Amino acid sequence: MKYLLKKIFTLIITLLIVSLLAFLAFQVISDPASAMLGTSATPESLAALREELGLNRPIPVQYFQWLTSFLQGDFGTSYSYSMPVASMIAQKLPITALLTFFSFLIMIVTSIPLGIFSARREGGLLDRSLTVINQVFMSIPPFLLGVVFTYCFGIGLKFFVPGNFVSYRESWTGFLEYLIFPALAIAIPRIAMTVKMLRSSILNQMGREYVRTARSRGSTKDRILTHHVLRNAIIPVITFIATSMAEIVASSIIIEQVFAIPGIGVLLLSSINNRDFPVVQAIVMVLVLWVVVVNFIADLLYQFMDPRIRLD
Amino acid sequence: MLAKKVKRSTRSLSKQKKNTLFIIGCVLSGFMVLLILISFFWTPYSTTTMDAACKFAPPSLSHIMGCDSYGRDIFSRILEGAGTSFLIAVCVVLIGTLVGILTGALTGYFGGWTDEVLMRICDSITAFPAILLALVIVALVGGSKVTITWILGVLFIPSFARIVRGEYAKAKELNYVKSARLMGASSFRIMFSHILPNAIPVLLPAITIGFNNAVLAEASMSYLGIGVQPPDASLGRMLAEAQIYLKNAPWYVLFVGITIVLLILGFSMLGEGLQQKKR
Numbered sequence: 001m002k003y004l005l006k007k008i009f010t011l012i013i014t015l016l017i018v019s020l021l022a023f024l025a026f027q028v029i030s031d032p033a034s035a036m037l038g039t040s041a042t043p044e045s046l047a048a049l050r051e052e053l054g055l056n057r058p059i060p061v062q063y064f065q066w067l068t069s070f071l072q073g074d075f076g077t078s079y080s081y082s083m084p085v086a087s088m089i090a091q092k093l094p095i096t097a098l099l100t101f102f103s104f105l106i107m108i109v110t111s112i113p114l115g116i117f118s119a120r121r122e123g124g125l126l127d128r129s130l131t132v133i134n135q136v137f138m139s140i141p142p143f144l145l146g147v148v149f150t151y152c153f154g155i156g157l158k159f160f161v162p163g164n165f166v167s168y169r170e171s172w173t174g175f176l177e178y179l180i181f182p183a184l185a186i187a188i189p190r191i192a193m194t195v196k197m198l199r200s201s202i203l204n205q206m207g208r209e210y211v212r213t214a215r216s217r218g219s220t221k222d223r224i225l226t227h228h229v230l231r232n233a234i235i236p237v238i239t240f241i242a243t244s245m246a247e248i249v250a251s252s253i254i255i256e257q258v259f260a261i262p263g264i265g266v267l268l269l270s271s272i273n274n275r276d277f278p279v280v281q282a283i284v285m286v287l288v289l290w291v292v293v294v295n296f297i298a299d300l301l302y303q304f305m306d307p308r309i310r311l312d
Numbered sequence: 313m314l315a316k317k318v319k320r321s322t323r324s325l326s327k328q329k330k331n332t333l334f335i336i337g338c339v340l341s342g343f344m345v346l347l348i349l350i351s352f353f354w355t356p357y358s359t360t361t362m363d364a365a366c367k368f369a370p371p372s373l374s375h376i377m378g379c380d381s382y383g384r385d386i387f388s389r390i391l392e393g394a395g396t397s398f399l400i401a402v403c404v405v406l407i408g409t410l411v412g413i414l415t416g417a418l419t420g421y422f423g424g425w426t427d428e429v430l431m432r433i434c435d436s437i438t439a440f441p442a443i444l445l446a447l448v449i450v451a452l453v454g455g456s457k458v459t460i461t462w463i464l465g466v467l468f469i470p471s472f473a474r475i476v477r478g479e480y481a482k483a484k485e486l487n488y489v490k491s492a493r494l495m496g497a498s499s500f501r502i503m504f505s506h507i508l509p510n511a512i513p514v515l516l517p518a519i520t521i522g523f524n525n526a527v528l529a530e531a532s533m534s535y536l537g538i539g540v541q542p543p544d545a546s547l548g549r550m551l552a553e554a555q556i557y558l559k560n561a562p563w564y565v566l567f568v569g570i571t572i573v574l575l576i577l578g579f580s581m582l583g584e585g586l587q588q589k590k591r
Contacts, residue, residue, distance in 0.1 A: 017436070143532060143535055246444075250444045254443070254535065280451050287444060288440070291439060
């Protein structure tokens with residue numbers, strides 16, 4: 001309980017620090033008034049706009065105001081679209097969230113059985129070929145896989161039409177069908193890494209004394225694997241899977257560009273190119289929140305899976 | 313019985329794998345680096361000459377990787393792009409390692425509250441994917457060859473600092489350091505001429521991994537159009553360009569892709585070989 005409270009406390013501190021940095025970077029350094037007026041700015045109009053936006057007030061006051069309105073869901077107004085940023089993000093967020101969730105699911109569902117299988121047949125032909133395949137796939141960046149998939153499955157085999165994105169509002173099946181290949185492109189390098197990690201973690205546990213004890217009591221190899229070894233072997237993998245979640249978010253931003261999926265990533269990039277800072281700032285905050293919360297959950301899960309670790 | 317068997321088989325497998333991984337890694341990355349070094353002085357064709365006659369020419373004997381949309385030789389351009397990506401990655405790793413060694417050595421050796429604070433900062437930086445942070449900083453300062461090198465270099469510092477710090481924290485309790493101190497060696501001398509050589513074997517695999525991450529990060533950012541800007545070529549930018557002509561010239565994507573994969577694969581095998589050699 002004490003541990004949980006301490007973790008929640010550090011979580012809030014981290015978020016506050018990040019919000020302060022984001023505020024300083026985008027509200028103070030980037031000078032919103034001149035960014036909004038662009039080339040048409042005159043000293044008088046700049047001063048008037050600064051007054052209107054409250055940029056003349058002391059920075060702590062500005063930060064506090066920005067933070068309270070941010071917490072109330074007011075993320076500011078986009079420079080280029082003159083729309084509330086919150087509604088722009090709300091439109092795109094489900095798409096990216098589903099894409100990341102989908103690839104995460106694929107990663108878990110395939111990598112854990114493959115890792116166990118590979119460790120079970122250690123040194124066998126299948127294990128050895130899987131290890132080589134893993135080594136190669138770990139070296140392929142997701143966006144490259146995306147381009148290759150576009151060519152093979154999109155242009156070649158016509159499984160999907162590249163660029164013809166179907167929103168989940170129109171058809172759920174069409175939406176999921178379009179997401180299969182992007183999700184795979186994100187997941188495959190991650191699967192390779194997870195399989196490799198899980199395999200070596202299992203093999204490391206297999207050499208322990210308790211395995212020999214269980215074996216001497218007459219347990220079968222499979223029973224030892226599922227009942228004793230896996231529980232221990234999965235612990236270091238959990239931390240890796242949690243960091244994968246953050247990497248998957250980063251990859252999905254790039255993959256959205258490859259497959260022309262109108263999600264947060266495409267919005268982020270176009271906002272960066274248009275220097276539309278309120279949008280960039282809000283997306284950064286959302287992504288940071290996402291990553292920090294996932295790490296928080298991983299920490300708790302880690303505790304839960306391994307009661308030996310009591311870090312308070 | 314079983315445990316013994318398992319132990320023996322893992323040992324023999326890793327022993328046999330260590331050599332092959334390390335050797336293949338050496339050969340592959342050596343080959344890529346050699347090609348890149350040659351390309352700094354000589355490429356088969358000029359990378360800027362356009363030849364309308366061989367627009368979208370498929371691979372042939374005169375243009376072994378074919379030509380792009382302007383009739384430029386793809387092989388020469390890939391060499392140039394790989395050179396840029398390679399140089400950026402080397403600089404990123406250099407910045408990361410040098411500053412990382414310095415901060416890691418100081419915090420690990422002296423400890424105290426600066427150690428605590430710096431490590432918390434490192435933790436929070438490494439919690440986020442480097443590409444995400446780099447994107448945000450590029451949004452503020454603009455992208456170019458130089459800026460992304462600095463941004464990625466700074467973002468790579470924590471990963472090295474943490475490894476070096478761990479080694480120093482461990483080493484300062486060891487007898488050889490204690491006796492050096494008794495002999496009156498200065499802290500500076502102990503840190504850099506006694507402990508550092510012992511930290512190198514741990515640092516080497518981290519350097520190869522860092523190099524790969526740098527190649528990947530640069531390629532991703534340039535692919536997104538916020539990294540290396542034209543007229544500079546880079547593998548990521550070329551891939552984005554090749555994707556437009558996916559239907560007309562699929563081999564363009566293929567060759568750029570293979571180059572990226574080989575560059576990363578070579579160094580990742582080298583790193584793993586080094587890691588296993590250490591054991």
